Structures are given as structure tokens and as C-alpha cells.
Amino acid sequence: MPIVVLSLLIQIALVIHIVKTGRNKTWIWLVMILPVAGAVAYVVLELLPDFAGTRSGRKTLRTVQDLVNPDRDLKSAAQDYEIAKTTENAQRLAQELLLKEQYTEAALLYKNCLKGLHEFDPLFMYGLAQAEFGLGNFSAVKELLDQLIAKNPDYKNPDAHLLYARVLESLDDTQAALHEFEVLDSYYPGAEASYHFAKLLQKLGQTERALKVFEAILAKAKTSGSYYNEIHGKWIKLTALELRR
Structure with a gap:
């Protein structure tokens, strides 16, 4: 497509957007008279601030920033x-x-x-x-978490509890790990704990029970909002892959 035609299409699209969103009509003149500079100014000054104010916009901008400067x-x-x-x-x-x-x-x-x-x-x-x-210092992790609870009996952290269950599994204390995962499955605010629980059940040969846990993860994802699916997307996708096997 010729650059002139593409530029004209962009101008038309921006003018339509300006009119539909009730922006200051001065933008129409700027976009038409200064095709490149006017369009860039409109996008930077009007569209980007609005886009950055949305959750999806913030996520997109963060992704771009991470690509440009991942160690920022x-x-x-x-x-x-x-x-x-x-x-x-x-x-x-x-x-x-x-x-x-x-x-x-x-x-x-x-x-x-x-x-x-x-x-x-x-x-x-x-x-x-x-x-x-x-x-991979699993014994040290268990010792630390045991000491953490002993010194801070009122400390509540689902992620620390999940870490404890995972380290028990890593230490081959399977029954203790299974118990912790069962508890986590009932209250953990997300899909990660249930996913690890189902994987342990698979490893123990409890296939039907594991399947029910996987299905419960997807069922909750379907009835939860987009924000839940966004922040727990990794575990939801892994669960869907397990169910397709």
C-alpha cells in the first residue's frame, strides 16, 4: 500500500475517533494540516494517557518497557x-x-x-x-519455614504455606506434602496450589482425583473475571494442557 494512501487512512481513522470521543475539534485541523506531526501529537497527548489508565493498557506498556529495558x-x-x-x-x-x-x-x-x-x-x-x-537447598527451606512459624505463630501467608508444601514434596515427604496441598486447595487465592496438588496426585497414581482438581481449576476460571484469569493465566494454561493430554 502506498505511503500516501496509508497516511490518508490513518488521518481519516483519527478524525473519526476525535469526533466519536468528543475531543477538542482543534485536533481535526492539526491531523489534517500536519498529517505526521498532528497524528503523532494526538496519539501521544490524547490516546496514550487513556490507554495507560486501563489495566490492559498498563500491562501492554509494562510488557513493552520490559522488552526495551528488562533490567529496569x-x-x-x-x-x-x-x-x-x-x-x-x-x-x-x-x-x-x-x-x-x-x-x-x-x-x-x-x-x-x-x-x-x-x-x-x-x-x-x-x-x-x-x-x-x-x-535447591530444600532441607534449609524446611528448617527456615519451621522456624518462621515457631517465632511468628500469627504469621499467615498462603504463598509461604505453598512453598512449605512444595519443599515437603521435594524432600519426598509425600504424605505430609499431600496433606498440606489438600489444605491449600481449600483456601489458596489462585490456581497455583491446586495445580501442584493435582500434579502430585498424578504422580501418586490418583488419576481420577487429579482430573477432578484440574477440572475445578478451569471451572473456577470460567466463572471468574478477566483479572483473575490474567494474574493466574500461567496455571490455568498449564491445567488446560494437562486436560488435553
């Missing part, structure tokens, strides 16, 4: 930590390191945080347990 948040956290080595900045940096699967560095930061007043801080203990799990 990690670099920012590292810079803040270099400026001020506070426990808050250490926690933020350690979390970014976990997301990048840089478990050794994350573990070191969490260990440095677990001193003095924060010696048994559940947030840091859980963070360290995540790092140790990533490193």
Missing part, C-alpha cells in the same frame, strides 16, 4: 540500595533478584537483613526460604 526495576533497586543500604531497600533489591532467578545474590541480601531487630522477621525469613528453594 533491578537496576533501580540496586541503585537505591547503593545510595542507602536500608533493610527496606535490601528487601526490594532481593525481591527483584528473586524475579531474575539470581538466588545466590538474593539469599546473601536476606541473610544480611536477618540480624538484630530483624533476626526473625517473617518477611525476610520467607524471602530467604524462596532463595534457598531456588538454589
Whole structure:
């Protein structure tokens, strides 16, 4: 398609959008008189702010930012930590390191945080347990989580509970893991725990029961809103693959 024709089509589309959305009519003149500059200005000043204000828009912009500068948040956290080595900045940096699967560095930061007043801080203990799990130090993870609950009996964290169930399975304590997954399946706010529960049932040869858990995951996804399906998409997709096998 010739560039002139494409430019004209874009102008027409933008003018229609301006009229339909009740934008300032001055934009029509700018888009028509200055085809390129006017169109770019309209998109940047009028469309992008609206787009960024929606959940899908924010997700798209975040995806683009991650493609352009995938280490943006990690670099920012590292810079803040270099400026001020506070426990808050250490926690933020350690979390970014976990997301990048840089478990050794994350573990070191969490260990440095677990001193003095924060010696048994559940947030840091859980963070360290995540790092140790990533490193495959399963016995250390179980010990950490057991100590976390002993020192913080009122601490409630579904993700920490899920990590505990997964480490029990990794340590081949199958029956204990099965019990924890059963509990998680009844209250965990998402599909991940149920997915791991079903996979363990499969491994134990309890195929029919596993199938019911997988089906329950998809049934909940169908009756839940788009936000639920968006944030738990990974586990919903994996479940759908299991049911297609």
C-alpha cells in the first residue's frame, strides 16, 4: 500500500475517533494540516494517557518497557540500595533478584537483613526460604519455614504455606506434602496450589482425583473475571494442557 494512501487512512481513522470521543475539534485541523506531526501529537497527548489508565493498557506498556529495558526495576533497586543500604531497600533489591532467578545474590541480601531487630522477621525469613528453594537447598527451606512459624505463630501467608508444601514434596515427604496441598486447595487465592496438588496426585497414581482438581481449576476460571484469569493465566494454561493430554 502506498505511503500516501496509508497516511490518508490513518488521518481519516483519527478524525473519526476525535469526533466519536468528543475531543477538542482543534485536533481535526492539526491531523489534517500536519498529517505526521498532528497524528503523532494526538496519539501521544490524547490516546496514550487513556490507554495507560486501563489495566490492559498498563500491562501492554509494562510488557513493552520490559522488552526495551528488562533490567529496569533491578537496576533501580540496586541503585537505591547503593545510595542507602536500608533493610527496606535490601528487601526490594532481593525481591527483584528473586524475579531474575539470581538466588545466590538474593539469599546473601536476606541473610544480611536477618540480624538484630530483624533476626526473625517473617518477611525476610520467607524471602530467604524462596532463595534457598531456588538454589535447591530444600532441607534449609524446611528448617527456615519451621522456624518462621515457631517465632511468628500469627504469621499467615498462603504463598509461604505453598512453598512449605512444595519443599515437603521435594524432600519426598509425600504424605505430609499431600496433606498440606489438600489444605491449600481449600483456601489458596489462585490456581497455583491446586495445580501442584493435582500434579502430585498424578504422580501418586490418583488419576481420577487429579482430573477432578484440574477440572475445578478451569471451572473456577470460567466463572471468574478477566483479572483473575490474567494474574493466574500461567496455571490455568498449564491445567488446560494437562486436560488435553
